[in-house]
Amino acid sequence: xxxxxxxxIRRFILINMILVPSIPFLxxxxxGYHQLSRxxxxxxxxxxxxxxxxxxxxxxxxxxxxxxxxxxIVNTVRFDELIRPExxxxxxxxxxxxxxxxxxxxxxxxNGVHVAYHGxxxxxxxxxxxxxxxxxxxxNGVYISDVFLGFRxxxxxxxxxxxxxxxxxxxxxxxxxxxxxxxLVRQVRIGKTxxxxxxxxxxxxxxxxxxxxxxxxxxxxxxxxxxxxxxxxTLIHSREGEETFLYAGAWLKDQQWLLVVRQEKxxxxxxxxxxxxxxxxxxxIGGACIVWAAFTLTSAIVRKMEKTDTEKALLSQQxxxxxxxxxxxxxxxxxxxxxxxxxxxxxxxxSLIRVLxxxxxEAGHLQKGESYEExxxxxxxxxxxxxxxxxxxxxxxxxxxxxxxxxxxxxxxKIVPEIIDMVQKKAEINGIRIERRLPxxxxxxxxxxxxxxxxxxxxxxxxxxxxxxxxxxxGGSIRVSVRDGSNGMAAxxxxxSGAGIAPENMAKIFSPFFTTKPVGKGTGLGLSVCHGIIxxxxxxxVVSSKxxxxxxxxxxxxxxxxxx
Amino acid sequence: MEKLKLMIVDxxxxxxxxxxxxxxKMGVDVVTAxxxxxxxxxxxxxxxxxxxxxxxxxxxxxxxxxxxxxxQFPMIEVIMLTGxxxxxxxxxxxxxxxxxxxxxxxxxxxxxxxxxxxxSRRKSIEERIRVARMRGLMKSPREILKNT
Numbered sequence: 135x136x137x138x139x140x141x142x143i144r145r146f147i148l149i150n151m152i153l154v155p156s157i158p159f160l161x162x163x164x165x166g167y168h169q170l171s172r173x174x175x176x177x178x179x180x181x182x183x184x185x186x187x188x189x190x191x192x193x194x195x196x197x198x199x200x201x202x203x204x205x206x207i208v209n210t211v212r213f214d215e216l217i218r219p220e221x222x223x224x225x226x227x228x229x230x231x232x233x234x235x236x237x238x239x240x241x242x243x244x245n246g247v248h249v250a251y252h253g254x255x256x257x258x259x260x261x262x263x264x265x266x267x268x269x270x271x272x273x274n275g276v277y278i279s280d281v282f283l284g285f286r287x288x289x290x291x292x293x294x295x296x297x298x299x300x301x302x303x304x305x306x307x308x309x310x311x312x313x314x315x316x317x318l319v320r321q322v323r324i325g326k327t328x329x330x331x332x333x334x335x336x337x338x339x340x341x342x343x344x345x346x347x348x349x350x351x352x353x354x355x356x357x358x359x360x361x362x363x364x365x366x367x368t369l370i371h372s373r374e375g376e377e378t379f380l381y382a383g384a385w386l387k388d389q390q391w392l393l394v395v396r397q398e399k400x401x402x403x404x405x406x407x408x409x410x411x412x413x414x415x416x417x418x419i420g421g422a423c424i425v426w427a428a429f430t431l432t433s434a435i436v437r438k439m440e441k442t443d444t445e446k447a448l449l450s451q452q453x454x455x456x457x458x459x460x461x462x463x464x465x466x467x468x469x470x471x472x473x474x475x476x477x478x479x480x481x482x483x484x485s486l487i488r489v490l491x492x493x494x495x496e497a498g499h500l501q502k503g504e505s506y507e508e509x510x511x512x513x514x515x516x517x518x519x520x521x522x523x524x525x526x527x528x529x530x531x532x533x534x535x536x537x538x539x540x541x542x543x544x545x546x547x548k549i550v551p552e553i554i555d556m557v558q559k560k561a562e563i564n565g566i567r568i569e570r571r572l573p574x575x576x577x578x579x580x581x582x583x584x585x586x587x588x589x590x591x592x593x594x595x596x597x598x599x600x601x602x603x604x605x606x607x608x609g610g611s612i613r614v615s616v617r618d619g620s621n622g623m624a625a626x627x628x629x630x631s632g633a634g635i636a637p638e639n640m641a642k643i644f645s646p647f648f649t650t651k652p653v654g655k656g657t658g659l660g661l662s663v664c665h666g667i668i669x670x671x672x673x674x675x676v677v678s679s680k681x682x683x684x685x686x687x688x689x690x691x692x693x694x695x696x697x698x
Numbered sequence: 699m700e701k702l703k704l705m706i707v708d709x710x711x712x713x714x715x716x717x718x719x720x721x722x723k724m725g726v727d728v729v730t731a732x733x734x735x736x737x738x739x740x741x742x743x744x745x746x747x748x749x750x751x752x753x754x755x756x757x758x759x760x761x762x763x764x765x766x767x768x769x770q771f772p773m774i775e776v777i778m779l780t781g782x783x784x785x786x787x788x789x790x791x792x793x794x795x796x797x798x799x800x801x802x803x804x805x806x807x808x809x810x811x812x813x814x815x816x817x818s819r820r821k822s823i824e825e826r827i828r829v830a831r832m833r834g835l836m837k838s839p840r841e842i843l844k845n846t
Contacts, residue, residue, distance in 0.1 A: 474781040477803040482716045
């Protein structure tokens with residue numbers, strides 16, 4: 135029950151001491167980690183958006199410049215001039231000076247006839263009227279195709295611009311090597327897996343992709359097409375059984391091409407994943423610290439509590455014991471007092487009987503004889519019993535009266551021999567030797583001299599009785615020693631070679647009314663009174679005994695402080 | 699020679715009657731009272747030299763009675779009779795003016811012995827007072843006239 139009580143307290147304190155600091159600790163760790171991941175995510179996404187934005191701008195500029203090159207030709211050179219091969223050749227040379235990306239140049243009339251061409255192939259005379267790009271150019275005035283390999287077998291696209299000559303439309307068309315911006319796009323490299331590529335509106339690759347996916351192919355990881363517009367869109371997308379990627383995409387070339395930058399999510403957020411280790415380590419160490427502190431403090435608290443409780447229990451036990459003894463003493467005193475009054479009456483009555491008896495004898499009413507002797511003996515017995523009662527009540531009253539006393543500084547090495555002298559004669563008669571072991575220095579105690587005398591007389595008388603009980607008149611020895619004890623206590627030992635105390639009586643030795651002496655010989659209050667006196671003086675009285683060997687009483691008294 | 703006149707004060711009636719009987723047999727003049735009040739009353743009517751006074755009595759207790767006796771009749775010697783086998787009450791009595799104390803149960807011989815001691819003490823004091831007065835008288839007889 136008691137043990138359970140402490141286990142409950144221990145559990146309660148432990149749980150609280152672990153939980154209470156853990157909650158703010160976990161909240162701080164959680165908020166910190168959340169903020170960290172937010173900031174890493176947003177900075178990663180921001181950098182991807184910047185890359186997409188920059189590259190879109192570059193590619194758009196490249197396309198615009200090439201378109202402008204052709205528009206410049208259309209606006210500055212007349213149709214009939216251009217169809218002259220040498221003029222076309224010089225214009226192409228001029229064009230290649232501005233950008234080496236141009237690989238050929240062709241002129242078409244309004245019917246789609248390839249009227250002039252400068253380039254590595256002989257295409258002059260071919261009719262393109264039905265070609266979609268031709269119709270598109272006539273309609274819109276400008277056309278930029280998707281990238282294709284064609285029979286040239288390298289990635290290229292065409293730019294066509296329509297012009298007006300003699301009220302008839304004509305078209306100038308140039309083939310542009312797309313390697314330029316392919317390189318530009320492929321140069322994008324973020325972390326380990328970050329890459330960029332171009333898709334057309336059908337999702338077909340317009341550039342090679344570093345991680346796989348050839349030009350003109352549709353990549354396997356088709357991503358949801360972002361809504362058209364100038365905004366940059368980001369999304370996280372994963373295909374079954376593959377890494378999750380972080381995508382950023384932006385439309386360019388009049389919403390026909392989609393520039394995509396993608397990076398494996400684990401790579402993009404590797405800073406975040408890297409921070410797992412320190413965060414985890416901090417949590418682990420912090421948690422361990424909390425648990426360790428909780429356990430240490432809890433055991434300390436519970437230990438302290440147990441100690442306090444034990445002390446409290448002991449104290450209350452002592453208090454109960456002391457108050458019980460005081461109550462008992464008070465009751466005994468009152469009881470003794472009440473007995474004394476009837477005793478006084480009996481005593482007086484006995485005296486009267488005696489007087490009357492003597493008168494009757496004198497008057498001759500009473501004959502001396504056997505009956506007379508018996509009456510006299512009986513009356514003597516009454517007197518003896520009255521004295522016995524009186525002795526008991528006197529002892530009880532002494533027991534009940536333990537509250538006062540006159541304390542003074544006494545030299546033990548002086549007072550003890552004086553007390554021994556008082557019993558010396560009785561000891562000699564019984565053949566008992568009293569051995570004295572006194573210190574060379576003076577040992578002083580704070581005590582009441584009359585009470586102290588009562589205690590030691592009692593102990594010495596008991597010792598002599600014990601010796602007489604064991605050896606009769608053959609005698610024995612008593613040893614009285616005075617010495618400095620520990621903790622500022624002075625000690626007096628009274629040991630005898632007497633009969634000893636039976637083990638079963640040891641616990642009751644200081645109890646009031648306990649005696650092993652024959653009826654009428656002892657009141658059973660002597661040692662109990664002595665014990666009370668010594669306790670009241672702040673001392674201690676202990677006994678050790680062995681049947682047939684002897685008994686040793688030790689009285690410890692607080693040593694008097696030396697006055698300086 | 700003046701004879702000892704003794705008063706015994708105790709709340710035990712039987713003790714009083716028996717003791718009175720015994721003392722009378724011994725030829726001692728005895729007056730008894732069973733309470734402090736009665737004792738004071740009887741002291742006014744009778745000449746008493748020594749009072750044996752029980753400490754513990756209902757109503758006015760021994761110490762209070764002693765104080766009254768010593769105030770009203772300073773020449774009467776009081777011996778305390780205590781049921782406590784202890785010094786305290788006796789010491790208190792002695793402080794208040796009792797000449798001696800006895801503890802219950804006390805033998806009649808003891809009581810008589812202490813009473814006689816007290817009586818002779820009283821007599822010697824009275825003697826000394828008488829001698830002192832005589833001396834004063836011889837010095838100046840006028841002073842006696844003044845005092846009377």
